[in-house]
Amino acid sequence: MNQLLLPLLLMLVVAIPLVMGTRKQKKAAAAQQELLSSLAPGDRVMTTSGLYATVADASADTTIDLEIAEGVVTTWLRQAVREKVEPVVETDEDATDTDEVVEAPVVESKDDERVEEKSGAQIAPPLEHGKK
Numbered sequence: 001m002n003q004l005l006l007p008l009l010l011m012l013v014v015a016i017p018l019v020m021g022t023r024k025q026k027k028a029a030a031a032q033q034e035l036l037s038s039l040a041p042g043d044r045v046m047t048t049s050g051l052y053a054t055v056a057d058a059s060a061d062t063t064i065d066l067e068i069a070e071g072v073v074t075t076w077l078r079q080a081v082r083e084k085v086e087p088v089v090e091t092d093e094d095a096t097d098t099d100e101v102v103e104a105p106v107v108e109s110k111d112d113e114r115v116e117e118k119s120g121a122q123i124a125p126p127l128e129h130g131k132k
Contacts, residue, residue, distance in 0.1 A: 040058055046085050
């Protein structure tokens with residue numbers, strides 16, 4: 001009886017992680033298959049190569065048409081789609097930040113060199129050509 005106990009324990013130690021790993025892989029494959037079958041036009045996706053695109057046509061069984069830029073539609077294998085991503089939404093706050101341009105105030109010094117008030121960095125005066 002003792003002779004059979006050690007080999008049985010060794011087989012269990014090897015078999016349990018193997019079975020658990022296989023179950024995890026099956027769940028991941030099922031989730032990926034569900035994702036691929038649920039794709040519809042208008043969905044925003046990322047491919048396995050890192051390309052972000054919008055689904056243009058998902059009617060074929062093995063291929064899918066992706067719009068990668070305005071008016072540019074390419075055909076890909078369905079398996080190339082890695083995941084759905086949320087569309088990028090630009091808020092009003094983001095748009096106003098890029099429209100505003102703020103310049104640092106500039107003052108003239110005694111030496112006729114321009115100096116920026118906040119940074120204290122000096123900017124050399126423009127060169128005069130033709131003067132000797």
